[in-house]
Amino acid sequence: MTTEVANIEAIAKLYNEAGASGQRVAFLQCDASLQQAEVENLERVEAAIREAKLQARATQDERGANLLLGLQVLTRAIADELRMWVALKEQRPHDAWAALVSAQEHADLAVRIPDTASSGTGYRSRLEVLDHTLFPVLQFTSTGLTHAGGTCSICGTSFRSCRHVEGRIYFGQVCAEVALQNVSVDHGALVDAPRDKRCYVSEYTDGDMWYDVMTRLPTGPVEPDGQGDGHRFKCIMLTTNAIPGVTL
Amino acid sequence: METIEPSIEVVADDTLPSALITAASNSSASIVLLPVRYDENGSPQFAGATPTVEKLLREAGLVSETLPAEGARFREDRGIDWVAPTLFVTFAMYSSNPNAVALALNVLGSYIHEFFRGREKTTSVKLDVLCFRGFGLGLRRVKYKGPVEGLKNLDKTVKETMESRDD
Numbered sequence: 001m002t003t004e005v006a007n008i009e010a011i012a013k014l015y016n017e018a019g020a021s022g023q024r025v026a027f028l029q030c031d032a033s034l035q036q037a038e039v040e041n042l043e044r045v046e047a048a049i050r051e052a053k054l055q056a057r058a059t060q061d062e063r064g065a066n067l068l069l070g071l072q073v074l075t076r077a078i079a080d081e082l083r084m085w086v087a088l089k090e091q092r093p094h095d096a097w098a099a100l101v102s103a104q105e106h107a108d109l110a111v112r113i114p115d116t117a118s119s120g121t122g123y124r125s126r127l128e129v130l131d132h133t134l135f136p137v138l139q140f141t142s143t144g145l146t147h148a149g150g151t152c153s154i155c156g157t158s159f160r161s162c163r164h165v166e167g168r169i170y171f172g173q174v175c176a177e178v179a180l181q182n183v184s185v186d187h188g189a190l191v192d193a194p195r196d197k198r199c200y201v202s203e204y205t206d207g208d209m210w211y212d213v214m215t216r217l218p219t220g221p222v223e224p225d226g227q228g229d230g231h232r233f234k235c236i237m238l239t240t241n242a243i244p245g246v247t248l
Numbered sequence: 249m250e251t252i253e254p255s256i257e258v259v260a261d262d263t264l265p266s267a268l269i270t271a272a273s274n275s276s277a278s279i280v281l282l283p284v285r286y287d288e289n290g291s292p293q294f295a296g297a298t299p300t301v302e303k304l305l306r307e308a309g310l311v312s313e314t315l316p317a318e319g320a321r322f323r324e325d326r327g328i329d330w331v332a333p334t335l336f337v338t339f340a341m342y343s344s345n346p347n348a349v350a351l352a353l354n355v356l357g358s359y360i361h362e363f364f365r366g367r368e369k370t371t372s373v374k375l376d377v378l379c380f381r382g383f384g385l386g387l388r389r390v391k392y393k394g395p396v397e398g399l400k401n402l403d404k405t406v407k408e409t410m411e412s413r414d415d
Contacts, residue, residue, distance in 0.1 A: 111366040193372075194328065195326040
């Protein structure tokens with residue numbers, strides 16, 4: 001069976017057109033239904049890029065596969081930014097924040113791939129502006145945990161004993177240690193710079209009422225919990241979102 | 249986010265179990281990797297990046313050994329800091345391969361720079377080097393915290409610490 005060679009030029013053209021079309025409506029005033037339509041188009045384009053990436057992988061074209069990963073994550077980032085705008089308009093600010101963080105993470109990965117570094121850097125700057133202007137300053141959280149080791153996302157064997165290095169990109173796939181064993185969480189902390197910006201204080205209290213950190217609206221009364229005085233917060237401590245680029 | 253300022257501190261260290269010091273100082277490796285902390289039961293916890301560091305050093309041709317070898321648990325504190333395993337170097341290791349520490353720091357620096365490309369200035373690296381100058385002279389811990397580009401200055405401090413005869 002022969003494997004078709006990936007037509008990277010055609011895919012790049014597809015990405016450029018879909019990316020431009022998506023970014024054309026990536027503004028507050030643009031209609032949410034148009035933004036949603038662009039998200040769906042970008043999802044179709046991402047699927048096509050992924051197929052081409054798998055073809056490049058099958059023909060041992062590592063540079064091609066990595067370039068296509070770069071295009072794939074940029075497509076995803078643009079779609080995530082549009083999801084953010086839609087969520088904001090639908091009064092779902094926490095979903096909007098998660099979408100922005102996902103966009104940032106995907107753009108970060110594009111920066112690390114030589115053929116998409118420049119595009120990723122430029123787009124990353126745009127997302128930084130949105131981060132600082134659309135959302136309040138958040139107090140982030142971090143979880144401390146221990147584990148007994150995991151599996152390599154590239155070869156599926158013990159991460160400790162295989163040759164793959166975490167974070168490196170192999171034929172369009174990012175190496176990560178996954179399926180951690182015997183995980184034990186031992187503390188949580190408030191931090192300025194978390195690994196996962198989806199982890200943050202989501203509600204705060206003035207003693208009588210809880211308030212949503214995004215909307216500043218009250219969410220309900222504080223119920224007595226017998227824990228005495230002191231600051232109370234509601235936090236997102238840990239998420240299980242997929243690491244960009246790890247799955248094929 | 250503010251740019252991180254580097255800090256290098258050299259302190260006397262008496263936290264390591266003597267059995268581990270003996271085992272580490274008897275290693276035939278160029279560098280020994282040690283836990284970054286112990287839990288309330290005294291069980292060792294290694295930095296989550298330890299397997300990665302093992303692989304990077306191996307790629308660079310450096311022989312390393314991770315001690316204790318059995319029952320490793322890895323710690324992840326999910327801040328953006330990159331925490332290295334504690335490096336342990338004896339005077340004998342340093343004498344037989346004086347470039348090992350510099351090479352290791354260079355390899356780790358290149359890796360971190362690549363892994364955090366675009367975010368290097370806001371990523372804080374934590375790396376300790378334990379310098380064993382011989383029984384009777386005490387352990388010295390060289391502690392680094394700061395941006396990745398500051399790692400290259402650490403070798404000089406490790407060299408000075410290793411050659412110091414102060415108790």
